[in-house]
Every structure is written in C-alpha cells, then in structure tokens.
Amino acid sequence: MRMWLLLCCLVTLPPFAQAAEPATHAIADPNLAPITPPKLSLSLQAQPLDKVAEAMSAAMGATVKVWPGGREKELFTLEARDKTFWDIFAMVSAQHPIVPRDSNGMSMAAQGWGIKRFTQTGGLILYADGVNRQRVVTLQALPGSQLGPPEFNLLLTMAADPRVVVLRHGIPQHAEIVDDEGNNLLKAQIPDRWTNDDPSRAAIWSFPTQLQTPEKLGARIRSLKTSIRLTVQTEERRIELANLAERPGQSFPAAGGNLTVSAFTLTSDNLQMETNLALEPAVGGTKPLNLNRLILVDAANREVYAESLPAGKHAVNVKALFNLPLKVILKSTTQMTEVTVPFELNDIPIPQ
Amino acid sequence: MGHGYWRTACLCLCICLGTFGQTAPVPSPDLSTLIRQLADDDFHVRDAAQRRLDAVTYRQRDALQKLADEAIDPEVKSRLMVRIDKIDEESALSPPPISIDVKNATLPEVGAALTKAGVPIDGMPPKAAEKDDRFTLTAVEQPFWEIIRQLSSQHPLAITSSGGRMRLSHSPTGLRQFTRSGGFIIYPLTLQRTSSLDPQRDPPAGVTPPRYVLRFEIVADPRMHISQTVGQLGSVMIDDKGNELPTDPKELPRGLEEGLIAQSSNTNILEQSIIVEPKAVAGTLTAKGEAVFQVQMLEQSLNIPDLEKLAAGGYSFANSQVVLKNPTLTADRANFTLERNAITDPGAPKPLPSVMTVVDATGAVLLKNNAQTTGSRAVNVRGPFVSPLSVQFSAPRNAKVIRLPFEFKELIAP
Numbered sequence: 001m002r003m004w005l006l007l008c009c010l011v012t013l014p015p016f017a018q019a020a021e022p023a024t025h026a027i028a029d030p031n032l033a034p035i036t037p038p039k040l041s042l043s044l045q046a047q048p049l050d051k052v053a054e055a056m057s058a059a060m061g062a063t064v065k066v067w068p069g070g071r072e073k074e075l076f077t078l079e080a081r082d083k084t085f086w087d088i089f090a091m092v093s094a095q096h097p098i099v100p101r102d103s104n105g106m107s108m109a110a111q112g113w114g115i116k117r118f119t120q121t122g123g124l125i126l127y128a129d130g131v132n133r134q135r136v137v138t139l140q141a142l143p144g145s146q147l148g149p150p151e152f153n154l155l156l157t158m159a160a161d162p163r164v165v166v167l168r169h170g171i172p173q174h175a176e177i178v179d180d181e182g183n184n185l186l187k188a189q190i191p192d193r194w195t196n197d198d199p200s201r202a203a204i205w206s207f208p209t210q211l212q213t214p215e216k217l218g219a220r221i222r223s224l225k226t227s228i229r230l231t232v233q234t235e236e237r238r239i240e241l242a243n244l245a246e247r248p249g250q251s252f253p254a255a256g257g258n259l260t261v262s263a264f265t266l267t268s269d270n271l272q273m274e275t276n277l278a279l280e281p282a283v284g285g286t287k288p289l290n291l292n293r294l295i296l297v298d299a300a301n302r303e304v305y306a307e308s309l310p311a312g313k314h315a316v317n318v319k320a321l322f323n324l325p326l327k328v329i330l331k332s333t334t335q336m337t338e339v340t341v342p343f344e345l346n347d348i349p350i351p352q
Numbered sequence: 353m354g355h356g357y358w359r360t361a362c363l364c365l366c367i368c369l370g371t372f373g374q375t376a377p378v379p380s381p382d383l384s385t386l387i388r389q390l391a392d393d394d395f396h397v398r399d400a401a402q403r404r405l406d407a408v409t410y411r412q413r414d415a416l417q418k419l420a421d422e423a424i425d426p427e428v429k430s431r432l433m434v435r436i437d438k439i440d441e442e443s444a445l446s447p448p449p450i451s452i453d454v455k456n457a458t459l460p461e462v463g464a465a466l467t468k469a470g471v472p473i474d475g476m477p478p479k480a481a482e483k484d485d486r487f488t489l490t491a492v493e494q495p496f497w498e499i500i501r502q503l504s505s506q507h508p509l510a511i512t513s514s515g516g517r518m519r520l521s522h523s524p525t526g527l528r529q530f531t532r533s534g535g536f537i538i539y540p541l542t543l544q545r546t547s548s549l550d551p552q553r554d555p556p557a558g559v560t561p562p563r564y565v566l567r568f569e570i571v572a573d574p575r576m577h578i579s580q581t582v583g584q585l586g587s588v589m590i591d592d593k594g595n596e597l598p599t600d601p602k603e604l605p606r607g608l609e610e611g612l613i614a615q616s617s618n619t620n621i622l623e624q625s626i627i628v629e630p631k632a633v634a635g636t637l638t639a640k641g642e643a644v645f646q647v648q649m650l651e652q653s654l655n656i657p658d659l660e661k662l663a664a665g666g667y668s669f670a671n672s673q674v675v676l677k678n679p680t681l682t683a684d685r686a687n688f689t690l691e692r693n694a695i696t697d698p699g700a701p702k703p704l705p706s707v708m709t710v711v712d713a714t715g716a717v718l719l720k721n722n723a724q725t726t727g728s729r730a731v732n733v734r735g736p737f738v739s740p741l742s743v744q745f746s747a748p749r750n751a752k753v754i755r756l757p758f759e760f761k762e763l764i765a766p
Contacts, residue, residue: 113553132548135766139540140525147764351547351559 036122037163046075062162067109085161106203123161126343130155150213170229179218185211221348235335241328255291255332271318295329298322446534447575476521535573572620577648581622587641597628640759650749658740670747672703684735691728706747712737
C-alpha cells in the first residue's frame with residue numbers, strides 16, 4: 001500500500017447533528033427539514049469581518065467566506081443566541097452593510113448597501129434585489145407601432161445558508177403577486193422545469209420576473225407568494241488523500257461511479273492533472289447533476305481548487321503559488337431529496 | 353396619446369462642406385485651355401482662369417492631377433495642387449455620388465455592387481430566421497445615403513460595423529427616417545423612459561427618479577476617414593411645456609480644435625445617448641445638440657521601396673523620424689525593428705498616428721497595422737513572399753473638427 005492516506009467518512013446531514021449548536025429549534029414543516037439547519041449562537045467583540053466569518057464557519061461546520069470590498073477596518077460586535085445564519089447576516093449588515101455573494105461558495109461581501117428586507121424559509125432567503133419600469137419608443141419603426149408595451153421587472157434573489165447544498169433548482173412558481181391597489185401583477189408564468197445542473201453548487205440565484213402594468217398601478221407590491229423547487233443534498237461522503245503527488249493514477253469511489261486522477265505535473269506554482277469520472281449508466285435518475293466536488297488544499301490550508309467534477313475526462317490546471325503537499329478532498333453526494341420551498345414577500349416599493 | 357412621427361430638422365455644418373448635395377452634372381472646363389490661361393501674361397486672364405479652376409469638381413480630379421504632374425510652370429503647378437487638395441478635402445467630408453444597378457439582388461450582392469461603385473461596405477446574408485430579401489434599384493449619380501434610403505424602403509436595413517468595416521444587415525425596423533448632411537446621416541433610435549429603485553435601501557436613497565434616455569446614431573459614409581469620434585456637446589431636451597432638461601455639459605478634448613489627432617478611430621458609427629430627468633410627464637420631447645467628429649482630410653505617405661536598402665539616418669514622416677533597423681530576410685520570413693522618434697525641437701508637433709503596410713514585389717500585402725507614435729518595436733513578417741519588400745506608411749496630413757448640429761422634434765414621450 002502506497003502512502004496515500006485515504007480517509008473516508010459518511011456524513012448524514014439531517015438533522016445537522018455535526019453543527020456546533022444543538023438542534024434546539026423547531027421546524028414548523030417537517031418537509032422543510034432538509035433545508036433547515038440548526039440555529040447558531042455567537043458572541044464577538046469588535047472583530048473584523050474575516051474573524052466574524054471564521055466564527056460563523058466554526059459554529060456552522062461549513063464555510064462562509066469574505067469577499068474583500070476595501071472596508072477591512074470595519075469592526076463588528078455580535079451577541080446572537082439561537083439565530084439563523086441569515087438573522088446573523090442581517091445583524092452584521094446592520095452594523096456595516098454587507099451583501100451575500102457567490103464566490104465558489106457563500107461569501108459575505110463588504111460592498112453595496114446591505115440587505116435589510118428578506119423572507120426566510122429554513123436556511124434559504126428570498127429578497128427583492130431591484131425593481132424597474134420602462135417603456136421604449138422605437139423611433140425608426142412605422143408610425144403606429146413605435147410605442148412599445150410598458151415593462152415592469154422585479155429581480156428576485158434567493159440565497160442559501162452555507163450548510164444547505166442546493167444541487168439544482170426549478171423556476172419560481174408564483175401563486176400571487178398583488179399591489180396595494182388590489183391589482184393582480186402576475187403575468188403568464190414560465191412553466192416549472194429543472195434548470196441546468198449547478199456545477200458550482202451555487203449559493204445565490206437570481207430570478208428576473210416580469211410583471212403586468214395595470215392602468216392604475218399601486219405604489220407597493222403588497223404580497224408576493226411563490227415557491228421554488230430544489231434538489232438538496234442530504235448525505236455526503238468525504239474522501240481525503242493526504243498528498244496528491246505520491247501516486248498518480250489512483251482510482252477511488254465517487255458518487256455514481258469511479259474517479260481516476262492521473263497524468264499530472266506538480267510544482268509549487270503549477271498543477272496540471274486529469275480527472276476521469278466514469279459514471280455508472282444511471283445515477284438514481286439524476287445523471288445531469290454534478291454529485292462530486294474536488295477540492296485541493298495546500299499545506300497552508302488554503303483552497304487552491306474547488307470545482308464540481310464533470311463526467312468523463314477533465315483537465316485541471318492551477319497556476320498559483322501554493323505550499324506542497326497538496327491534499328485532495330473529494331466530496332460526493334450520496335443522498336439527496338427534493339423540496340418545494342415556499343416564500344412570501346410583502347411591501348416591496350414600486351418605482352413611479 | 354398621439355402617435356405623431358418624429359421629425360428632424362435643422363441639420364447643418366458649421367464649416368463649408370463643399371459639394372454637399374451636389375448631384376447635377378457641372379459643365380467641365382476645357383482643362384488644356386485653362387492651363388494655358390493660368391500661365392497667361394495678362395493678370396485678368398489668369399484671374400478668370402483661376403475662378404474657372406475653382407469650379408472644377410471631383411469629376412476632373414484625376415485629369416487635374418495628371419496636368420499638375422506634367423506642369424512645368426511652378427505657379428501653374430502650385431495652383432493646380434491647391435485645387436486638387438481642395439477637391440480632396442471636399443470629398444473627404446462629402447464623398448461623391450455613386451451609381452449602382454441591381455436587380456433581384458441579395459444583400460451580399462448589394463454590398464458587392466456598392467463596393468464596386470467605390471463604397472467599401474459588406475452586405476450580410478440573412479440569419480437563420482430571416483427572409484432572404486431581394487433588392488432592385490437603378491440609381492445614377494446619387495449620394496450613397498440616398499441609395500441606402502431607397503434600399504431600406506424596399507426591406508428594412510441597419511448599418512453596423514465590424515473590424516473597422518461597415519456592414520448592411522437586415523433589421524426589424526430599418527433606417528426609415530434620417531437626415532443627411534454631406535457624408536453624415538443622423539437618426540434617432542429609441543426614446544426610453546425608465547424608473548427604478550433598490551428595495552433594500554430606504555427611500556429616497558434607493559430611488560432612481562424617472563429618466564428619459566434618447567439613443568441616436570451619427571454615421572459617416574464608409575469612404576470617410578474618421579480620425580476621432582468625440583461625442584456630443586451642449587445637448588438638451590425640451591419638453592412640450594418648454595422646460596429645458598439639461599444634460600451633463602461636455603467639453604471638447606483639449607487640442608482637438610487645433611486639428612491635432614488624438615487617436616485613430618476604427619468606426620464611422622457614433623452611437624450617443626442623452627439622459628434627462630423630466631420635471632413632469634411630457635407628451636412629446638425635442639432634443640438638440642451638436643455631434644463632434646474629427647475627419648481626416650488629406651493623407652500623407654512614405655514609401656520605403658526596399659527593406660534591404662535603407663537610407664542612413666532614417667526618414668522624416670508625420671512629425672517624426674522613422675528608422676528601420678536590422679532587417680533580416682529569409683525565404684519565408686522578414687524581421688526588422690521599427691523605431692519612431694519625436695522631433696525634439698521646442699514647439700514641434702507630436703508624431704501622428706500612422707498605419708504601416710509591408711508589401712512584397714507582387715503587391716501582396718503581408719502586414720498592415722498601426723505604427724507606434726514613438727519608441728521601438730520588433731516587426732515580424734511571415735511569407736512566402738517575393739523580394740524586395742517595401743514598407744509604406746500613411747498618416748493624416750490634416751484633419752478637421754466637424755460640429756454637426758442636430759435637432760429631433762416631436763419625439764413621443766413614453
């Protein structure tokens with residue numbers, strides 16, 4: 001046996017027993033348990049954002065990163081007991097504005113104006129990110145056909161607690177969108193379907209939504225009720241290889257098949273290798289999903305690579321300074337479930 | 353709501369654009385008689401001949417050039433050269449009319465016919481969902497843009513640009529209404545009303561008040577060489593209650609008025625927008641301002657006929673010293689160093705942007721790109737080629753700033 005250190009463990013996620021905080025919260029809808037991580041408690045005094053992120057990551061057992069925004073001198077104080085990730089995010093944002101950002105995982109970005117108004121369902125939030133109205137006159141069109149219809153667009157954004165791994169999502173299905181004049185703003189909906197697989201296991205999704213413009217449009221959207229179908233991971237297997245350099249050509253089990261890592265060159269600033277993910281013919285009916293994620297961590301514990309693995313041969317090239325040896329972590333989804341997540345947003349202002 | 357059509361008015365240039373709109377044939381003076389009279393001993397004869405020379409148009413430009421090349425009398429030669437330059441300047445701002453005759457032609461065939469008539473433009477084939485429209489047109493001695501107007505009235509066309517070359521393509525709306533001024537046309541594209549807000553911010557901070565955005569384009573005839581598209585000046589929009597809705601004031605780049613060329617432009621299309629915040633809901637709007645271009649009027653060139661026989665000390669060209677160093681030629685490769693140095697005299701003008709072309713003995717263009725204004729760089733030419741290789745440079749000899757006033761009236765406010 002070569003010097004590969006093979007660590008293999010299975011982590012069953014619900015009810016998030018690995019999290020630092022005991023699962024004291026009650027889940028109102030048991031169907032939402034797979035997307036409802038335990039609440040968190042944190043106590044911090046005058047710490048910069050990266051220390052806040054470290055403390056939150058430690059409490060969750062999952063990583064939330066910081067996206068640098070040039071405001072490193074800002075300090076945060078937190079006293080949170082039994083709060084959701086998003087409650088704490090809002091407490092941080094209230095001190096100095098931060099916004100969620102997808103940077104190969106959830107990041108807190110010290111930029112923008114922060115988020116103040118969102119609705120939570122389990123570990124997911126939905127918020128209105130922008131509302132705009134416009135009307136265009138096409139001046140080269142024939143007389144009588146120059147004036148286009150009024151356009152009214154709402155940008156909805158969904159973001160996930162880092163402990164909720166969303167593998168794919170559907171199209172939001174709106175049950176109701178009404179303004180304060182009682183007008184129905186709902187347009188013909190896009191039929192629900194799974195979007196393409198989310199190879200990066202994204203943390204934030206945007207949903208542009210077109211609305212109707214009634215003759216007497218109100219000043220606010222009084223109520224928006226919608227639901228979004230998700231496939232989320234409920235069990236993950238983690239395999240660790242202590243030193244990538246020691247044996248190329250290694251095969252090991254991945255979700256749905258076998259992964260072979262081969263043919264690489266490795267120096268302290270250049271890695272070129274090939275992965276070959278041979279999938280079984282059917283993977284529980286979810287073949288389009290990327291169920292395996294390859295992470296490379298250097299000796300200084302920095303992630304130098306973290307991507308979902310596509311089926312078949314795939315070249316991995318990393319050109320950056322890193323400290324050898326490189327540790328390989330393969331995370332594979334071994335169980336997943338489908339959840340329909342309801343949201344309700346109220347009182348969204350409408351531009352005039 | 354009224355659905356009146358926009359109208360444009362008041363398009364004029366602040367400088368004389370010479371042959372604008374000139375389509376009717378002009379009687380051609382007898383040039384050989386004219387030359388004799390220009391050298392006459394009698395001042396009155398010479399003066400009358402000069403006035404007739406000033407009436408010579410682009411149609412006799414090449415004949416005039418031939419006579420200038422052959423002229424022995426230095427004064428006659430000088431007078432002819434001045435007139436040739438003037439004709440070239442007028443053509444630079446208002447290219448001459450053309451003739452085309454196409455029947456049941458595809459758009460690529462129309463592009464080829466226009467190119468054959470002297471206007472370098474491509475006609476794009478239809479995209480997958482578009483019809484393969486056919487065009488039929490017989491036009492004699494008409495301005496290029498009038499021909500485009502007639503073609504676009506048959507099937508809607510749009511003018512675009514790619515890689516410095518202009519294109520005619522199919523368009524849902526087409527170019528139905530534009531105003532022509534010499535080699536330029538100007539037309540409005542869209543007028544858009546927008547309002548937006550950020551629901552995460554507390555009003556009024558997150559609220560962007562309603563705005564009108566007028567997009568319009570100014571396009572130069574493909575034969576014109578636009579040295580620089582500057583933008584617009586003094587633009588305003590006026591609502592139907594007479595409220596003037598000012599936009600940000602814009603200033604000309606320093607030095608532009610003096611005819612300095614700041615950079616080479618690779619497009620003859622300038623898209624502009626005017627953004628205003630209305631004081632009240634308007635029915636119609638008027639927009640006006642000035643679009644500003646710098647147009648290359650005359651070209652200067654330098655031809656180094658043999659890369660292997662270079663003059664010691666380099667060449668003087670376009671306000672700089674051009675030096676080619678260390679040429680090495682093999683059967684399929686040529687390398688040399690191109691050096692350009694600014695003239696060090698106090699007050700000397702800056703070196704002008706130039707284009708360098710390497711041509712082999714058969715006339716094949718091996719390389720064509722921008723020469724740096726100062727400094728040194730390696731030039732690598734790949735063959736196969738036939739020696740000797742000549743290196744040619746071209747640069748604007750002079751340029752003019754064109755201020756093109758525009759006014760769009762009765763724009764429907766959405």
